[in-house]
Amino acid sequence: MGDRIEVIVERWTNLDKSTDYRWSIWRGGTRVQMGGPHPSAEASENDAVAFCRKNFQRAPDRIERL
Numbered sequence: 226m227g228d229r230i231e232v233i234v235e236r237w238t239n240l241d242k243s244t245d246y247r248w249s250i251w252r253g254g255t256r257v258q259m260g261g262p263h264p265s266a267e268a269s270e271n272d273a274v275a276f277c278r279k280n281f282q283r284a285p286d287r288i289e290r291l
Contacts, residue, residue: 228253230285232273235268246285248273250285 238244245266246263246269258276265267270288277285 229263229280229287230277230283231278232285232288234269234273234288234290236266236291237262252281256274 229252233249233251233277235247235249236238236244237247245262245264246266247263248269249256250258250273259270259279260272260276263272270290273290274284277283
């Protein structure tokens with residue numbers, strides 16, 4: 226696994242039936258950051274990728290939407 230950067234985008238359904246999308250970033254198997262909520266999976270993914278580029282100077286190796 227090494228220094229792989231992975232982004233997980235999760236869909237959350239709230240008690241009022243609204244939906245939020247939140248992201249988490251994993252590096253070498255350890256969660257290093259979380260973000261959101263966002264109104265769409267695309268917005269959540271874009272924010273996570275921007276975080277990776279700013280903080281790790283590269284895009285993630287993998288993005289998965291749950």
